[in-house]
Amino acid sequence: MDLISFVIALVAFALVAPFLGGLIKGADRIITARIQDRVGPPLLQPFYDVQKLWAKQSKPVNDFIGFYVLMSLIFAILAGAFFFAGGNFLMVVFVLTLSALFFVLAAFSARSPYADAGASREIIQVAAYEPLVILMAVAFYLASHSFNISVSATLEKPLICEIPLIFLALLFVLTIKLRKSPFDLSVATEAHQELVKGAITEFSGRTLALYEVMEWYESVLFLGWVGLFFVFSAGWSWFLALGCVIVVYFLEIMIDNNFARVKWQAMFKWSWLVTLVLGFINLFALYWI
């Protein structure tokens, strides 16, 4: 990957992903409403929300919170650009972790009890999903003999045939990454009584708008990870990947609506259990068979 193609990918991702992400969020809210027998908001509602937040009075709780959230957003965009430019998967993982770090810093910087609780939970969430992400990188290497994502388009058969158990574990962890119920511990949309808004309690106005946009970028990136498992040398595999991504996201919405939030202990235990059992079985199988 040379510099010019990376810059092109960066600009393209930075411009296109928020549209996709916002539409995904809008569709998510409509489908959720239909599941609950409601009509739901318009498809473009997430864009209205962000536009409104942008126009609000600016009253940050301290001088740093806006900077931290902005950094978190920028690193999320960088990670996405590395991924969709076909760059190194490890690079994507590291940059994304930096983004998560800045988000936690932003939450902690407010020094309010609810934001603190949310930030600690966010750290636990990172600790819960990160092992699988690293295992996924290892498995990707063992299956394709490269850390470069661009090689997936030259594979003879898609990754899902080589590392299906890793894919299942990723599905499990995806719920944590997308901050959806039952693992919406750090930024709960439905936990007013318990946590107000968790990590984003003290975000307001433009800071909150930046956070929302970061979520859009993140969801596009994570769905890209899902698609990665289905892409191989055949041209039609891109459509296969797109179809699978849609199915997976629909599944996520169903899970979101059908499960109550669990305690963080349970999340931690389950995600490590799933990661270790499924991940290692798959790695050993790859190595020796």
Next chain:
Amino acid sequence: MSSTSKSPWVIHYDASSCNGCDIEVLAALTPLYDVERFGIVNTGNPKHADIFLVTGSVNDRCRPVIQQIYDQMLEPKVVVAVGACACTGGVFRDCYNIEGGADSAIPVDVYAPGCAVRPETIIDAVVQGLGILEQKRAALKAAKKAKR
């Protein structure tokens, strides 16, 4: 109409209501009334909210709480007094501990009467509040420009 009035997020506070009006506020979120159609979300966080729904009359204990929630909300913001108690003090008006309606603590923009208030009235009041929200947004924008 700008995005401000397409995405009014509300926060709901029960001053010293009998809970009748609170249940009606929550009823507005149920599938039957489904206020999310208008982009209305119940946030539970003053820093994220645009519209403040107060139910119940104000007493000495809850006045500072109402004022604090109001102060934590960012401009443009609108206050809706929901129910007879929040409008005037209602049936509790003459109690020894009651100071009056929500407007005895903070400036109120829209009054939604009824004991208990009907969900339709709440939705109407919020929609009326949207107009005021728009005006305040325009004023805020003009003030910002004038500063520059």
